[in-house]
Amino acid sequence: xxxxxxxxxxxxxxxxxxxxxxxxxxxxxxxxxxxxxxxxxxxxxxxxxxxxxxxxxxxxxxxxxxxxxxxxxxxxxxxxxxxxxxxxxxxxxxxxxxxxxxxxxxxxxxxxxxxxxxxxxxxxxxxxxxxxxxxxxxxxxxxxxxxxxxxxxxxxxxxxxxxxxxxxxxxxxxxxxxxxxxxxxxxxxxxxxxxxxxxxxxxxxxxxxxxxxxxxxxx
Numbered sequence: 001x002x003x004x005x006x007x008x009x010x011x012x013x014x015x016x017x018x019x020x021x022x023x024x025x026x027x028x029x030x031x032x033x034x035x036x037x038x039x040x041x042x043x044x045x046x047x048x049x050x051x052x053x054x055x056x057x058x059x060x061x062x063x064x065x066x067x068x069x070x071x072x073x074x075x076x077x078x079x080x081x082x083x084x085x086x087x088x089x090x091x092x093x094x095x096x097x098x099x100x101x102x103x104x105x106x107x108x109x110x111x112x113x114x115x116x117x118x119x120x121x122x123x124x125x126x127x128x129x130x131x132x133x134x135x136x137x138x139x140x141x142x143x144x145x146x147x148x149x150x151x152x153x154x155x156x157x158x159x160x161x162x163x164x165x166x167x168x169x170x171x172x173x174x175x176x177x178x179x180x181x182x183x184x185x186x187x188x189x190x191x192x193x194x195x196x197x198x199x200x201x202x203x204x205x206x207x208x209x210x211x212x213x214x215x216x217x218x219x
Contacts, residue, residue, distance in 0.1 A: 001024065001025065001026050002024075002025050002026070002062050003025070003026045003027070003028060003060055003061050003062055004020055004025050004026070004027050004028070004061050004062070004063060004064065004065060005027075005028050005030070005057040005058045005059070005060050005061025005063075005064040005065070006020075006027055006028070006029050006030070006057065006061075006064070006065045006067060007030045007031075007054045007057055007058065007064065007065070007066050007067065007068060007077070008030075008031065008065070008066060008067030008068040008089075009029050009030070009031040009038055009041060009067075010031075010067060011132045011133075012067040012089050012127065012132045013029065013031075013065065013067030013068075013089075014029075014041060014045075014132075015132035015133055015135050015136065016065055016067065016089070016127060016132070016135065017029055017045060017049060018045065018135075018136055019135045019136055019139075019170050021045060021046070021047075021048045021049060022136070023169045023170065025048070026048045026049075026050075027045075027048060027049050027050075028050050028051070028052050028056070028057040028060040028061060029041070029042065029045075029049060029050070029051050029052070029057060030051065030052055030053055030054040030056070030057035030058075031054075032054075032068075032075070034053070035051040035052050035053060036051075038051035039051070054076075054077050055077040055079075055080045056080075057077075058077040058080035058081045058084075059077075059080040061084070062084075063084055063085040063086070063087070063162060064081055064084055064085075064086045064087070064121075065086075065087045065089060065126075065127075066086060066087070066088050066089065066090065066114070067089045067090075068090065069090055069092075069093075069096060069097055070090060070092065070097060070100070070110055070113060070114065070117075073117045076117055076118065078117070078118060078120075081118055081120075081121045082118075082120035082121060083120060083121070084121055084122070085121070085122045085124060085156070085158065085159045085162050086114075086118060086121045086122065086123050086124070087124050087125075087126040087127065087159075087163060087166075088110075088111050088114045088123050088124065088125055088126070088128075089125075089126060089127045089128055090110055090111070090114065090128070091110070091128050091187060091188055092110040092187070093188070100113075106184070106213050109125075109180065109181065109183045109184050109187075110183075111123055111125045111153065111180050111183045112180050112181065112183075115155070115180060122154065122155075122156040122158065122159045123154060123155075123156075123159070123180065124152055124153065124154035124156070124159035124160065124162070124163050124180075125151075125152065125153040125154065125177075125180065125183040125186075126150070126152050126163045126166075126167075127150065128151075128183075128186055128187075129150070129151065129186040129192050129193050130150055135170060138171070138172075139170050139171020139172060140171050140172075141171065142168065142173075146200075147171070147172065147173055147200065147201075148172055148173070148198065148199060148200060149172060149173040149174065149175050149199060149200055149201040149203075149204040150167050150172045150173075150174060150175070150204075151174070151175045151176070151177040151185075151186050151192065151204060151208065152164065152167070152174055152175075152176060152177065152178070153176075153177045153178050153179065153180050153182055153183035153186075154178055154179070154180055155178070155179045155180045160176055160178060164176075173200065173201045174201075175201055175204045175205050175208065177208055182208075184211070184213055185208045185211035186208070186211075190207070190211040190212075191207035191208075191210045191211060192204060192207040192208055192211065
């Protein structure tokens, strides 16, 4: 049974945890505090879920999910995430993160910055243009005409393949929006973001193509 280390136990992290558990994964969940602060959530999640410190969750996972904003590298379990695929669910929000000039100017995306923070990991942007609760309600079997699509961006083909497999298990199609440099196309304010998960594969591909970058336009 595959174990996922999920760092971040807010709405996004907890909903990805629920979807993963429903599909036969085990999850080791961490937040920015001590594991005992997750006691009630782990009890609610049931069998297959456990809590740990961030470094231990990262070490336990065959791959990891970061459900947290950009933080200083000192707060990341860099060594424990080395040589692993790491799914980054973050969206840069000025109201929360403050202005980051490299992102505002278009010189870097937030996911490229995360890759720089974790140089020995293989970063993939995933789950960033879907409202977290929809993961548990909108999934459909492969071939269903109402099946929705999500995008993935990465510089690593094996990371794209893992996300594609995970999306499929959760009931979604995939549009590959690689490399990581292109990940801005699903950021807040872009057509794919406005549609959230309410787009099939063809619609998502069109919305990605329609994206236009405007410096300092982030919310």
